Amino acid sequence: MSLPALTVALHRSISEIDATVWDGLKDDDNPFNSHAFLETLEQTDCVGEASGWLPHHLSLSDETGAIRGVMPLYLKLHSMGEYVFDHSWAQAYERAGGRYYPKLLSAAPFTPVTGARLLSPDPDIRRALIRAAVDLTDNNGLSSLHINFPTDTEWEEMGEAGLLLRQDQQFWWDNNNYNSFDDFLGALSANRRKVIRRERRDVQAALDLRVITGDDITETHLDQLHAFIENTYDRKWGAPYLTRDFFSLITERMRERIILVFAYDGDEAVAGAINYVGGDTLYGRQWGATVEVPFLHFEVCYYQAIDYAIAHGLKRVEAGTQGEHKISRGYLPHSVYSAHHIRDEALRAPVARYLLQERMAVMEQMQRLEAEGSPFKKA
Template sequence: MNAELSVRVHSRLAEVPAKQWDTFGSPDAPLSHEFLSALEETGCLGEAVGWIPMHLSFAAKGGGVPFAAMPAYIKTNSFGEFVFDWAWAEAHSRAGQAYYPKWVIASPFTPVTGRRLLAPAEVPDSSREAMLERAVKAGEAVGVSSMHWLFCTDPVLLEAPMLVQRMGCQFHWHNAGYRDFADFLDRFNAKRRKELKRERRQVLDAGIEIERIAGSQVDAAIWNRFHALYRSTFDKHGNYPALSAGFFHRIGETMGEKIMLVLARRKSNLVAAGFFLVGEDTLYGRYWGASEDVPSLHFEVCYYQGLEFCLERGLSCFQPGAQGEHKVSRGFEPTPTWSAHWIADPRLRAAIARHVEAERLHMEGYMQALECRLPFKKESGC
């Protein structure tokens, strides 16, 4: 494939047909056409929240049918990204420059790792490098201060000299071929295994019944109740509940088996629920809400039910969301994440690169310390 490309900017994902989007390397659930278009068409994005769709598609030079894309958004703030860059915004301000607008390539409000250059596997690196170069030229033409590929796994992005690569940390579970949940627990040391069993028993003793259902099985009443729980929990913690009830109704209809809800009921009353996206080999834990403070209910709904689901389906990875050192004692391992950043101003790019390198050294030490807090039977000198 010729590495010379043309690029087109799309203000609505609907401009790219869903069947065509699916040919771009079969994007996983968080970057699927159904998920991203639902965000746009149910009022979750736009100028009010600072996520303005501005996607890129790529075709051979001279036009033709696109063969690749980047899901991208002009950002007027840093809300909903989970790669914190307020210090970078401040540095731009001190230098007399505006940091916003910037261009972010990611799934909105969804800090999950994966490819950000969406293209079939047979597309060579030379074409992917050309995609990056054309994207940066588009950024220069638009006049953004920077471009950010968040939580990316693309080798081209992580090796590009023009980009600053930033390391982060999340807590992921990896399937080591466990037969079932009991087999997974058998890897734990005796103390932590007993504590985890006690946590699960607390939920049962509170009279809570747990059920897992696919998105296709969720009716309107359950979606409305889940949304109310989600909103109240976000409000309680001072966060902004960006997702509308219409969004959940929409993806329940369009994504079906790619969605899993964990429902927690006391008798017939739904008191808590968790929302998950089901990928090809990964489960993505996203949102939860609860109307009661039941000991260990959060762990059961958001972690243990997800782990059981992965084991039943043979999924290889569970990403339960951003942050949360409490996940380590429950078998989620500190895992490096990466983002790649293009900074327009060369001086600021150099300063940010120095900051990111110092940050990486600190992050590596932090993760190494967390490795020694894993609940597994000791296999090292920690």
Template sequence: MHPSIAQIAAVDWDECACPETSDGGRPYDPFTTHRFLLALEESGSVGPGTGWEPRYLTAEMDDQIIACAPLYAKGHSQGEYIFDHNWAHAWEQAGGRYYPKLQIAVPFTPATGRRFLTRPGYEVEGMSALIQGAVQVASENDLSSLHVTFCTEAEAIAGERIGLLRRRTQQYHWQNRGYDSFDAFLGDLSSRKRKAIRKERQRAQAFGGTIHHFSGDDIRPEHWDAFWEFYQDTGARKWGTPYLTRRFFDIAQDTLRNDILLVMAQRDGAWVAGALNVIGRDTLYGRYWGCTEDHPCLHFELCYYQAMDYAIAHGHTRVEAGAQGDHKLSRGYLPVPIHSLHWIADAGFADAVARFLEAESDAVDDDIEVLTSYGPFRKAQIEDQQ
């Protein structure tokens, strides 16, 4: 267990987290790369006073790291997006102490990816070692629980088989069904929805300015200055205090700019709105949005439609637009199941949580089926996607 990812060589971590980058391409999950997690830590976005205390796990065999996990000691349940506030409240009402707890996750990042990062060929041994190690740390320190959030479905199934509690929630994703243009996507929609989206895009693009894409060396410090204002405004309204520090965006300029797509709106020479996306190998991840001027439908244009345009142009198979937001449904983002794993120390409380999760899972299945039927796609397309 390591209190700083700086104690782990980047090459060792990334050979477990993103071995696919050995061909020079992008990682599938840019959020579990050494550089991204280090940026969170070095910027003070996680660490002392944040409620996210790094405790990175590594498993070694024959003096080689075969697996690692982004583990944190949590002093609250903020910034997780698969929330357990009710569990904490129930346990504390019963006289227990829920915090601190352990969390295997990427802080402030509701994006699915591997959480048990294993070197190729060591998937079974590596995951088993990490789970055993994390549970042992929780047990020996008399902690209430361990949570693994936004893991893959395969990890959830494997974790459930070895005794962890499996949870299913839902999120909205857009699937690129081989479209060669945005109009091709619109062709899959019902006539009424197709007209509504075209009208919405026209209204948004009439805000009186221009929309720009910036990635890699095209990103300049002035773009981060503007985006920090956007991020602060949104963070203050949604969370009270923004999770990321200003320093994070400075580090992003130095080490993460090739992983980032900024979609910025400019009017009369000033930046008035923007959306930040993180680029994976086959997925575009929408993360943050903000503005200093309100313009009709500009949020939908920058966050959703521009992301879809980019994904189509660059061959991405999916856009994940973050947590919550039923308004995404009418814009082509359909509900999909999201997975997490949980270990509860107290047997009685674990049994109560297990019964809750069983009922919740049935409700999630029903919600996904109903919501999908209300999506904008033509009936034949809905049946294909189901």
């Protein structure tokens, strides 16, 4: 079936696109590609010129003016906050005399979570979005287009369109119809059960853990959460990506999706994490602490998330990127993806060779990690 004539438009703010139109084109319940989440990032200065994330969202409209597809898209002045690393590509290209930045990126900013990037239920429209983004890159002399953490189906469509395919891994916990945390522990080897029980016991003997949701979330909680995150970033990476205003506005807009886990020493909050619920998945995001307590990170970010998922019938916990230490705590390797269009063949060719080798290495590593590191009882 042939497509009608489509008009390509760029939007310097997602507010230019009606929220009901944007969200109506989504076929998932992922909170991070929603209009509310992306608009909140813009309105609270998390993305914009100062941060080096310039919104250039892409839309395709038919002859009636109806928007048939959209794509979150940013002109990037650097490669920070992406969690798919291309710094070495940029350095090599610039050493050879090329200009790598600015580049185009389709992603949920600062959020390494798989979700739809080509928002349309029509595969022909999705393919047209890919072509439009590639043309935008080439016609404006940009070095490259990157699409981070797309769905499996989108990734395949991007490969069919000629984009270079990249694969990585994250560690997710899957709910095998467990009735309780003890039920989950019963699926593990005896040694791992013992270790996890000890870790939880030690933290819970020192601190009081509380889950805070819905109308119980206050501005004081958000002040504390931001301070925890800021403290952790200061020690490890520098300033956090998300502003304090972001947490107030996203809670106003997504209160029913937000799960806070706080740790208290008496009446004093000393650690906290923010999670989001989307569909059948709990997504662990930022966390921080002002105290050093052994295993506190595991309890606040991993074990409490499992407890919540089991109690609420969720099928999965995605606890963020990296971290092979998650395997021994029941979080097993899962594939995540990105796709890349590089305009200059002098850079494209070596990157293509590298990605082929990298995909093979990632698949071998995933198989090895699950075979050798899985805490679950052998069948």
